[in-house]
Amino acid sequence: MKTTLQNLGKSLSAMVMPNIGAFIAWGFITALFIADGWLPNEQLASIQPYMLTYLLPVLIAATGGRMVGGDRGLVMGSIAIIGCIAGVGGTQGQPMLMAAMVMGPFSGWVIKRFDQMMDGHMPAGFEMLINNFSVGILGMLIAILGYYIIGPFMTGILTVLTYGVDILVNKGLIPLVAIFIEPAKVLFLNNAINHGIFTPIGAEQAAQTGKSIMYMLEANPGPGLGVLLAYWLFAKDKATKDSAPGAIIIHFLGGIHEIYFPYILMNPVVIVAPILGNICAIAFYSIFNIGLKGPSSPGSIIAFLSMAEKGSVFMTALGVLIAAGVSFLVASPIVKLAGEKNLDEASKKMQSMKAESKGRSEALLDVSLVRKIVFACDAGMGSSAMGATKFRNRLKGVRPDLTVINTSVDNIPVDCDVAVVQETLVERAKKSAPFAKIVTISNFLADPALDNLFFQLSTGDSIMTEAVKEEDEIKPVQEDVIQLDGIKLNLPSVSKEEAITEAGKLLRELVTTYIGMGLAIPHGTTHGDDVIHKTGIVLLQYPDGIQFGDEKAQLVIGIAGKGGEHMEVLSKICLALEDETVLNKMKTTNDKEWILKQLS
Numbered sequence: 001m002k003t004t005l006q007n008l009g010k011s012l013s014a015m016v017m018p019n020i021g022a023f024i025a026w027g028f029i030t031a032l033f034i035a036d037g038w039l040p041n042e043q044l045a046s047i048q049p050y051m052l053t054y055l056l057p058v059l060i061a062a063t064g065g066r067m068v069g070g071d072r073g074l075v076m077g078s079i080a081i082i083g084c085i086a087g088v089g090g091t092q093g094q095p096m097l098m099a100a101m102v103m104g105p106f107s108g109w110v111i112k113r114f115d116q117m118m119d120g121h122m123p124a125g126f127e128m129l130i131n132n133f134s135v136g137i138l139g140m141l142i143a144i145l146g147y148y149i150i151g152p153f154m155t156g157i158l159t160v161l162t163y164g165v166d167i168l169v170n171k172g173l174i175p176l177v178a179i180f181i182e183p184a185k186v187l188f189l190n191n192a193i194n195h196g197i198f199t200p201i202g203a204e205q206a207a208q209t210g211k212s213i214m215y216m217l218e219a220n221p222g223p224g225l226g227v228l229l230a231y232w233l234f235a236k237d238k239a240t241k242d243s244a245p246g247a248i249i250i251h252f253l254g255g256i257h258e259i260y261f262p263y264i265l266m267n268p269v270v271i272v273a274p275i276l277g278n279i280c281a282i283a284f285y286s287i288f289n290i291g292l293k294g295p296s297s298p299g300s301i302i303a304f305l306s307m308a309e310k311g312s313v314f315m316t317a318l319g320v321l322i323a324a325g326v327s328f329l330v331a332s333p334i335v336k337l338a339g340e341k342n343l344d345e346a347s348k349k350m351q352s353m354k355a356e357s358k359g360r361s362e363a364l365l366d367v368s369l370v371r372k373i374v375f376a377c378d379a380g381m382g383s384s385a386m387g388a389t390k391f392r393n394r395l396k397g398v399r400p401d402l403t404v405i406n407t408s409v410d411n412i413p414v415d416c417d418v419a420v421v422q423e424t425l426v427e428r429a430k431k432s433a434p435f436a437k438i439v440t441i442s443n444f445l446a447d448p449a450l451d452n453l454f455f456q457l458s459t460g461d462s463i464m465t466e467a468v469k470e471e472d473e474i475k476p477v478q479e480d481v482i483q484l485d486g487i488k489l490n491l492p493s494v495s496k497e498e499a500i501t502e503a504g505k506l507l508r509e510l511v512t513t514y515i516g517m518g519l520a521i522p523h524g525t526t527h528g529d530d531v532i533h534k535t536g537i538v539l540l541q542y543p544d545g546i547q548f549g550d551e552k553a554q555l556v557i558g559i560a561g562k563g564g565e566h567m568e569v570l571s572k573i574c575l576a577l578e579d580e581t582v583l584n585k586m587k588t589t590n591d592k593e594w595i596l597k598q599l600s
Helices: 002-033 047-087 097-118 127-170 174-186 190-209 222-234 238-253 257-265 268-287 301-306 313-337 343-350 382-395 423-432 448-459 496-507 566-576 580-586 592-599
Strands: 372-377 403-408 418-422 437-441 482-488 514-516 536-548 551-560
Touching: 002 047, 002 097, 002 190, 002 301, 047 097, 047 127, 047 190, 097 127, 097 190, 127 174, 127 190, 174 190, 174 257, 174 268, 222 238, 222 257, 222 268, 222 313, 238 257, 238 301, 257 268, 268 313, 301 313, 372 382, 372 423, 382 403, 382 448, 418 423, 418 448, 423 437, 437 448, 482 592, 496 536, 496 551, 536 592, 566 592, 580 592
Parallel strands: 372 403, 372 418, 418 437, 482 536
Antiparallel strands: 536 551
16 A cells, blocks of 8 residues: 555656746745735736646646656647646636646556557558647547546546635644644655645645645644754764754755654654644644745745745744744653664664565675666655765765766666665665666665665675675774784885785785775685684875776775675775875875874
8 A cells, every 4th residue: 555655646746846946936926926925016926827827737737748658748748738727717717736637647648558559550651640640639639528527527626625624724623634744754655745735735725815824734844853853862872863963954954854754763653743743833823824825845944934925934934943842842752762773773674675585695786887876766856866966976086987866766767777765665666677776775864775885886896785694794893903014105116916915915815906096905805714814904105106907006905804894994994085185195194193093
């Protein structure tokens, strides 16, 4: 059921999300120029009804048509929705946003089926004629269907939904929708709820009254802020506590609500906090008749307040603070009593690899074949965009040849080599990208799977895409892996083999790997305790450089890892040298103590 709901929600949000900019433009025109707006202007305000009646439904229908039927589906959807709009009286009728979500995919399906039937039966020389006339004739027929049936039918549905919302508001029951909203968000149905349901109803209300509380139900950043504050102040696990401030910035200012979902999933009882926080905020907005002029997307405090009606910015902000305060007060004792639960535990809990089969042999991917990494989330914006940007910046210095992009989980490109997705989206990712390797994460800020992927890509080792067997899990490394005697500076240039041999005299076990940017990291990976007696690091500095194939290395860092410890050592080295200034200084400095401090 969860997958079915996610697929339905994905279809709805995928039609709206690419067009959010148009919704925001319509919201700004409404907020600024209508009679009771910030800058009343009758001429400019006349743009607003045309955008709501024609532009937004056509964009949604065209997007839905293209999702199913490609470019021909795009044209079909645009034609079809005009029939619905005309059938309900144009600017005098209800906005056909929900009708567009039906007519777009349906029109795309019709033209796709027609093309499938004509495949192999198209008379030579008549291709263009048939292609153009098929869209024209079928589009006309569906537009007529929309005029007489779909448009009026969707008007009826929207009327019933709007009437139901009015009853909830009048009876004071609208705050109770938070009981369903907050758990649904954690299941990644937030975009489906906000843009698939609340936005069309909100648009209808805003067209009549100039504002709508529907825009505030899901987008309020207050409930999530309260949860993150509680973890920041009271989490007993240091890693979780330290990750919370960064998550707060991304959630509250960036509007990416997905960032706080793992904090709830690690201790599901915490879901009570955002539910109660949102209930209080919605009740506050209902009592004082507060709404937004247009949709807030993303759910940032900046976007939220920018859509507030004139004279209600303070009250709108106060509702956010109420939600955050209640959520914080409820979450705090739960977090305090939860013990040392942390994000790593939540990540492991969410991973499906051990559930599939313990001890099964794992699929490996040669990193030399990796060219494109795709971060995918439900809508292809928000969290995946943040994750892709963050990971792209990490790789910039060591693997500039890799392409890192973001997209929706159902539109992962066919040339994707590695797909990075949240646990709840894994099944959809496998269907969308059956030949890609799936890396499962739970948190874009502090996820061990992302760290593992980065270090494997930067060092040239193979990517283990699923479970790491329990007996092979990385263990803590002893403190004295590098010593002053293991640092040799100002060495004369020699051949690659001689440099490795020199490092090998100190470590006794080496496998060469050139990283780039003048850095080589030979490291032992395969031999057991009988060969590698102790984990260690040595550093050889060649200011004039030595040849590693077509490249020159000024630093050769040798690693011997005992019992699989080389991965953690590699990770620490890569983190230490992530700063290009530190790396460049290390190539020329005579200060061994400084180098020791950087690598310890």
